[in-house]
Amino acid sequence: MKNKSLISINDYSKEDYLKILDLAEEFENNSVQKILEGKVVATLFFEPSTRTRLSFESAVNKLGGKVIGFTDAASSSVQKGETLKDTIMTVANYSDLIVMRHPIEGSARYASEVSKVPVVNAGDGANQHPTQTLLDLYSIKKTQGKLENLNIFIVGDLKYGRTVHSLLIAMSHFNPTFNFISPDFLKMPDEYKLFLDEKGIKYYEHSDFTKYIDQADIVYMTRVQKERFSDPIEYEKVKNVYILKNKMLENTKENMRILHPLPRVNEINEDVDANPKAYYFQQAENGVYTRQAIIASILGLK
Amino acid sequence: MTKDTKELRVSAIKNGTAIDHIPADSLFNVINILGLDKIQNTITFGTNLDSQTQGKKAIIKISEKYFEKSEINKIALVAPNAKLNIIKDYEVVQKQIIELPDSFQGIVKCVNPKCITNVENVKTKFTVVDKKELKLKCHYCEKITNKNNIEVVK
Ligand SMILES: [Zn+2]
Numbered sequence: 001m002k003n004k005s006l007i008s009i010n011d012y013s014k015e016d017y018l019k020i021l022d023l024a025e026e027f028e029n030n031s032v033q034k035i036l037e038g039k040v041v042a043t044l045f046f047e048p049s050t051r052t053r054l055s056f057e058s059a060v061n062k063l064g065g066k067v068i069g070f071t072d073a074a075s076s077s078v079q080k081g082e083t084l085k086d087t088i089m090t091v092a093n094y095s096d097l098i099v100m101r102h103p104i105e106g107s108a109r110y111a112s113e114v115s116k117v118p119v120v121n122a123g124d125g126a127n128q129h130p131t132q133t134l135l136d137l138y139s140i141k142k143t144q145g146k147l148e149n150l151n152i153f154i155v156g157d158l159k160y161g162r163t164v165h166s167l168l169i170a171m172s173h174f175n176p177t178f179n180f181i182s183p184d185f186l187k188m189p190d191e192y193k194l195f196l197d198e199k200g201i202k203y204y205e206h207s208d209f210t211k212y213i214d215q216a217d218i219v220y221m222t223r224v225q226k227e228r229f230s231d232p233i234e235y236e237k238v239k240n241v242y243i244l245k246n247k248m249l250e251n252t253k254e255n256m257r258i259l260h261p262l263p264r265v266n267e268i269n270e271d272v273d274a275n276p277k278a279y280y281f282q283q284a285e286n287g288v289y290t291r292q293a294i295i296a297s298i299l300g301l302k
Numbered sequence: 303m304t305k306d307t308k309e310l311r312v313s314a315i316k317n318g319t320a321i322d323h324i325p326a327d328s329l330f331n332v333i334n335i336l337g338l339d340k341i342q343n344t345i346t347f348g349t350n351l352d353s354q355t356q357g358k359k360a361i362i363k364i365s366e367k368y369f370e371k372s373e374i375n376k377i378a379l380v381a382p383n384a385k386l387n388i389i390k391d392y393e394v395v396q397k398q399i400i401e402l403p404d405s406f407q408g409i410v411k412c413v414n415p416k417c418i419t420n421v422e423n424v425k426t427k428f429t430v431v432d433k434k435e436l437k438l439k440c441h442y443c444e445k446i447t448n449k450n451n452i453e454v455v456k
Contacts (some may be wrong), residue, residue, distance in 0.1 A: 082444065083422055104419035106442025125416050127443050191446070 002300035005119040007130045009166040014088030014173040017137060023293035023302055024138045025061075031289060035301045042095035044087070045122075046078060046102040051262060052122050052132075055284070056099050059291035063301075068094060071093050091115045097299060118298050124164050132212075132261055133166040135290040136220075140171075140284045143257040144217055147174040151215050155181040156222035156242055156267060158188040164222055165259045168192055170197035178203035179212060183238045186228065208241050210289070212249045219244070221260040221267055222282050239266070246271040265270035312348040318365040320345070320387040320394075321377075326350050326358035331380040334419035336373065341430055343367045356383065363389075368371045371398075376409055378402040379452060382436070402436070404428045410438065413451045428453065 001016060027033070041060045045053050048071060057067050059108075068091075069109055073079060078087060091098060100108055108121035108128070118284040123129040141147050152171060154164050161241045168178065168188075178187050178196065186208060196203050206212070213219065224242055229235035230255050243266060244258065257279040260268060262279070272278050296302040324332050329349050332379055333339055344365040353359035368388060377384060378400045386398035407427045412419045419426045427441035436449035 010444075084418070085422065103416075104418050104421050105414060105416050105445070106412075106424075106440065107421075108423070109442045110418045110424050124442075139320075 001297045002296060004075060004119050005108075005115075005117065006145050007112055007121045007124075007292060007299065009130045009133045009170050010147055014263045017134065017170065018153075019054060020290065020293045020297060021135055021141055023279050023297060024134075024289040025142075026297075027289040028286070028293040028301075029071075029134075031292065032062050034064030035296060036060060036063035036299070039065045039097070039299065041295065042091045042098045043067055043099060044091060044100040044102075045069065045071050045072045046084075046100065046107075048072040049101050049123060049286070052101060055287045056122065056131075056291050058288045059295060062288070063092070063292055063295065065295075069099075071236075074245075076278055084111060088115050088119075114115045119207045120294060120298065126160060126171065128166060129162055130166065131287070131291055131294055132163055133170050134294065135165050135283065135287040136163070136259060136261070137170055138290045139257075139259055139286050140218055140280065140287065144255060144281060145194070148169070149175050149177075150179045150217040153179045153181060153213060153216045153219045154222070155209075155219065155244070156224050157186045157228065158182040158222075159186040160225075160228065161222045164188075164220070167220065168196070172196065172199050172201055176201060179210075179216070181207070181209060181242070183207065183224070183241070186224065209244075209248060213248070214253065214257050217251060219256065219258045219297050221258060221264070223265055229270055243269055244272055245269045249275060249277055252277065298299055312346055312351075312361045312363055315346070315363045315365045315389055316392055317390050318343070318367050319369060319398075320389055321381075322359070322385045322387065323353065323356065323361040323362075324362065324377075324381045324384050325356060326360045329360035329362070331453040332360075332377050332384070334454055334456070335376050335380065336369070338362070338364065355364055356358045362428060369398075370391055370451065371401075372403070374398060375401050375403045375405060378421040379406075379410060379436070381456065389393060402430055402433050408455055410447065412440045412445065413453075414440065414443045414445040417445065419443075420442045425455075 043053055043056055047134055060067050088111045097118055099120045103125050105125035105127040108124045110117040146285050158164055174301050226235055258277055260280040262284055326349050332410040332424045347362040350358045351361035363421055387394040407424050413433050418424050428438040431439045438447045
């Protein structure tokens, strides 16, 4: 993977995923390794995403590298009308790796084509956010001890949620069973269901939490965003159907873990946080190790 | 109406290429894709001609011009049923088949308004993921443009 940009989850093979996950485990066991000494990583956030940026910057710091960059487009030359191409070509002169987040879809792929240094996509609009997917895989593997043959429930906005779509694609290598829980108009798009059909992967759709959740190995929660609803009354109704509460976890499996890409709004009740099955904060911690692994591997340091 | 009388509406050429069975509303797209507005050859065309199979059709005849397969395949995007005849000395000497390529650059716009190709000066690139239904996957935003929303780059 040396010098290979990470733009889309579709760029990496199953073997690539597994290599990153092994490396992430190594960093979890020994997270301060100064292998990035003398290297500069640019974090270009054309739209703010504090959580993702801090996670990357923490990863770089633990590896002994330096970070340059900006935290939103308003504080950069972009506001003066500079094209993405010019920004990237300039910053590529100052850095060994570019991490970028941009609201325009396909911007990271384009940046990787004009940049002389590799690019890591930290989110391009509604398109891709591959480092999130890899940290999700790492969290699943770590909590379940394996990736194969798991029963994965995905709850919330399955139509627009890029995280959910990428997770589905990545997990499809490992023979999962999927259960989708969403309001009717936020159902998993046909193209993804078709993809699962072609791969012979079983999936079931539900419109609310079901007793089947007791069979889950992973419950992956996402936000149902108010902006998706044209009718506010409809939102108020739906909002409360997709809230995970602690008492719903009573009969769930011992190994079951709850994941969420964060930030959450109200879809996981705070009474769940103390439950050992709540895993979303550790999941965020895993993001640092996974990003260390991605950076080290792209720069050919591991 | 016989085939012969129809042919007469667009005068015969001695040598060159005749493209028939173009849907009338795709005529200018075909001209655009093949860059016919930029070449010096004599070109005659007829449009809104009656067709037995497809409503109104258009015909283009280009004198002294022959196309590479890769070049001509591009028009499959807007005129998949078009027929190509290579003409030498007023006779059709060869029929060329139009086949949708596996991937191509430029030509059509990405349907996604939030795609980088619609925001900055970036040439579009697509992979044809479904030839029958004409589904094009954008190399950049990964969204599908299909036959119902194909728009040719100006
Ligand atoms: Zn696109």
